[in-house]
Amino acid sequence: MVQFDSQARSPWTPLAGVERLRLTPSQKRINATLEVPGSKSATNRALLLAAVASGTSTLRNALKSDDTYWCIEALKKTGVEIAVDGSNVTVYGRGGVFHSGSLYIGSAGTAGRFLPGMLAAATGNWHVEASHSMNKRPIAPLVKTLQALGAGIQYGDRRGHYPLSISGEGLNGGKVNMSGQLSSQFISGCLLAAPLAKEPVSITVKGGIVQQAYVRITIDLMAAFGVEVKAAPDWSLLEVNPSPYVANDIAIEADASTACYFLALAAITAGKIRIRHFSTKTSQPDILFVSILKRMGCNFEIGPSFVEVEGPLV
Template structure:
């Protein structure tokens, strides 16, 4: 069942039951600009809140996740002024104006993992809660690390998930270990707070990092705000000196994860989609999706300030991909693989079973409803090409499930998806944007 409590005032279609995506009957072409990256938006918001001075962040993503981040910062006493897609954040220089309160993070994994460390550098007590699904997602490595550094965590679950209370009078610093295989967000959450520990902090990472690019994005954001930290030569530790972030004026680049759905539209229809304001040199790991599109027969133009994808008559398959570094596109490629000329196997994505839903099990279940042959593996799946049958599909209250499944409707009749409002987590106007591109969309109340 959808967890509508986690939807923000920026969400759309919460009162709608299903959406039907229908084949456009011709190649889809268009040029568009998308809002800023979800990952960069919440990193920038929290860093700006901890900085000295007032920061100006342009091109933020107005979605559920960023709403709950701004809502929490406001409850902490931070002045946040939003006009359109530009926000001014008056930083607290590492000392939160409020010392206690209740904070709700919705279903935002970035907020649930980034905020505890930021809270722990101050003095006070806060109660954190989230959506039903967010309350099932693990926080154990991060909360254990904060406890070892001096924070007091009160929770009622053995595996340390939301809800919990955090009481603190600052973090000590020194040496601390975190696993790299569970979620890069634990490392990023501690990194964002690290400049404000009482002594310099060194984070030792056990094993490889499941999505290192996201940690690099955090380090780059920290450098933008004046704090320099980097990996050791062997890649197993990061040392951060104490200091204070300095307010900045920055432009956030579009969300590449969302761009991928629109580039897929070009691939699926033999059309052309250009997205402005994005460069191939971005740190966002999902940019690797472009190489897959090329492998599947698409033409990609990487401009200085745009990227354009032109589709082909037939998508190519017959390959295996590791999704470890850019797992958000596992579902997207799975949907496209239905129309390829050979099976596609996706591996190294076991961690996405712990996201908004068990994404591997969910996409396999929905593809089977369409009559598509799919094999589920512990860390991925194999999709065999087929002709989808009409079906009502479950989005599993997962924005990425809904957007990936919508792509199937570009080539198959009778594709209806439950709970279209769930896309508000990252792209509230997704279905409206599809309609603007000439794709027939019908949204049903019942």
């Protein structure tokens, strides 16, 4: 078994190696046009979809973060070739064929919830370890659902938590029930693996879905890679037919959470900040922050691919 450092941090960790950072208040009105990194939620979903697709995918404006670093490293250990050039990532998909081995996902929550199903749908054996903090986070609802679909997944040191041993023999498909009140990532993890099953997958969701917007992000990205999800109007039923993922060239939308900091900066300094490659039509829930700034008296200009905020003069 490969030994991993449970406290390991990626070289992409923000401010890695910086001992001191000094900030001083601006003495003038801030006016700027800028771009923010891509969404973490979209980046890790797209990485996994591109890896399991057939063909070469290019992800533009991908986020470089601790989570995406460990997701990429784990995929590389399965034999997926990935090239990172600044914010552009090229993924040479293997069509769902992965090398067996030991993997480490750090504290990447999205990889931790999305990777097991895709491995279980393939053929091979994997031991997946995570960081100390990730080991504390529950995984049982997802594992239980994947097992009902035919996945060979066993717990390691502690039932319901990482590490996991996965014996990939394919997913059978079928009908399953999931609670929507725990984490939308469990539902997304099942959805991402569903088209790789031998038979259609039908997911009945009980109690509504918390953070429904993130399931929408999952469905939209699955569509971008060639797979349709049929969703009931109230999200109580999700259906997916067996279908291969197809490589694509996509732009990862700007991260709404990151954008909010700069929009807030314009608001509190009576400045004007325009964020390019950003749209209020995004499914990311943090875009609702825009409506809060409007109520605070900020002025907005919204274009097809930008959002501009001007703070109120005081």
